[in-house]
Amino acid sequence: MCGIVGYIGTQTATEILVSGLERLAYRGYDSAGVATISEGKLNCIRAKGKLHNLREKLERDVTHAQIGIGHTRWATHGKPEEHNAHPHLDSNTKIAVVQNGIVENYRELREELKNKGVEFRSETDTEVIPHLISQYLTDSTLTFLDAVQKTISRLEGAFAIAVINADNPYELIVARQQAPITLGFGQGEFFCASDVTALLPHTRAVLSLENGEIARMSPLGVEIYTFTGQRVSRFPRTLDWNPGQVEKQGFRHYMLKEIHEQPGVVRSSLETYLNPNWHADENPDFSPINLGLSSQLYDNIDYIQIVACGTSWHAGLIGKYLLEQLAGIPTTIDYASEYRYSPKPVIPHTLTIGVTQSGETADTIAALEMEQARRSKLESKFQAQLLAITNRPESTIGQLCNHIINTQAGIEIGVAATKTFIAQVLGFYYLALDLAYHRKTLSNERLTEIIDGLRHIPDSIEKTLETQDHAIEELAHEFTQETEDFIFIGRGINFPIALEGALKLKEISYIHAEAYPAGEMKHGPIALLDHKVPVVAVAMPGSVYEKVISNAQEAKARDARLIGVTSAMNVQEAAHTFNDVLTVPEVEELLSPILAVIPLQLLSYHIAVIKGLDVDQPRNLAKSVTVE
Ligand code: AGP
Secondary structure, eight states: OOEEEEEESSSOHHHHHHHHHHHHGGGOOSEEEEEEEETTEEEEEEEESSHHHHHHHHHTSOOOOSEEEEEEEOOSSSOSOGGGSSOEEOTTSOEEEEEEEEETTHHHHHHHHHHTTOOOOOSOSTTHHHHHHHHHHHHSOOOHHHHHHHHHTTOOEEEEEEEEETTEEEEEEEEEEBSOOEEEEOSSOEEEESSGGGTTTTOSEEEEOOTTEEEEEETTEEEEEETTSOEEOOOOEEOOOOGGGGSOTTOSSHHHHHHHTHHHHHHHHHHHHBOTTOOGGGOOSSOSBOOOOOHHHHHTOSEEEEEEOHHHHHHHHHHHHHHHHTTOOOEEEEEHHHHTTSOOOOOSSEEEEEEOSSSOOHHHHHHHHHHHHHHHTSOGGGOOEEEEEESOTTSHHHHHOSEEEEOOOOOOOSSSOSHHHHHHHHHHHHHHHHHHHHHTOSOHHHHHHHHHHHHHHHHHHHHHHHHHHHHHHHHHGGGSSSOOEEEEEEOGGGHHHHHHHHHHHHHHHOOEEEEEEGGGGGGTGGGGOSTTSOEEEEOOSSTTHHHHHHHHHHHHTTTOOEEEEEEGGGHHHHHHHOSEEEEEOOOOGGGHHHHHHHHHHHHHHHHHHHTTOOSSSOTTOOSSOOOO
């Protein structure tokens, strides 16, 4: 989605803005631009396509401005062309605006402005903003801040904006209405960005604006107000991230680096959440899991609903399985984009879980906000209990939810989620085990067995990466030329892994892929099969193994090339069924999804690399989907 960077201080703004935009590039974009003010003049440079196009233009037009705003655009209204790229300016070339989000009532505002003689230069929703600000400044004695405030009161939708004005060269105004924007505090210099990754090289003292807040930044400091003009007193907090987390560190792609970070992520998550002093044989009166959630929450859950999108939805689907099968709590999962318009009936003592790696997905945030709002007027047993499962506790979801499981995955740059998925899935294991302990739905012996199994997972992921990476790269060569479709099948706890394998392949290799519960194939999708459509079966030993094998045989009988993901212990037997066998170390069925997904991540990665595609920034996709 669109990225915003702003700077005011004593350094040259342009380089700070462009390098900030480069750090936001992972979010997805199709054009970019910066506007700066020097010697009372506004200078705006924009370019279609990648950021090096913008850099080239900026080299021909050097300014030493100390204030500016920059933007990477992910097209929503108007094609990805230079004239639609941000910043957008008013007719007098005094005011420049960048926006992330959508101004929903832009058509009527555009008409109103056109009737007053304003000529528009773009098809975007954003361009109404500088024109409105300009009108308020011309028609009245409003200050710059007041004119921006008044303009915002006319806008409908979810957005964040940053604005500069050549007539006020020492002020940068930033506002948030349901799209994220964070302020960064340096020594005599201040920053803003739609994502803290852009701020990391400059400062770790950050403050996220809340909905309905507007900030006036000057070289002397930052003032924050509500949209209704009340001054707000808030303090920055210090991030414990380091800039290295957002470097490739020798890997060819961020996605590959993040796949290889998974053992470390799981280790750090286990260290954080497993209670080392818990021993089943001592019959402890505390949980083996240390999530730090209030006991009041546990006493009051009769029903759980999960909302998420994409890969996070797949993690939630595994979560549903675990919460029902281990803790015995009825659980539903919905796409957040659907839930927000067709919510479930209000049930008392409900826990609502939002799952998101960015912490900013507009649909997930809106579904949770809606849930909170509709329950707030009801009696206490109906009140919303919101739990976030996220690696970004500082994000919007972190501010919104009263409970958080920080998955410890850190920031993920590759658009295709890998390490954040595994970490979210682990979050659900912890929650289900903790609930199971509190509700006594599992014996201490069984809890120990599962926890011991979890402790082996980091080594098993390492082993999978060591033994499978090269073999999967070889295999990938066979699907890069003529393969147009893939089918993934799985059952039970591994059906979500089939879905995730298919999504990864679609996202980065642009090969059409579908996933089905293996038993559903014969109810329709089997008609798609022939020798040109490879079938990947997630066939982990356990309760549904034989079923998956027989479903795979049905596909083989239709000439499909069969690829099996199974346990290394099972390889000889599996070779009778599958043309190609991808293995993971032996693991009990309950924990098998955490390993089974690894070969599928590698398969999609290698196919995309061999096809020469942009693995980290696949076409049309954004890392953080902050519009509906
Ligand atoms: C995952 O590979 C995708 N990029 C996408 O499906 C993603 O999972 C989805 O947009 C949800 O994002 P979130 O986790 O940030 O909410």
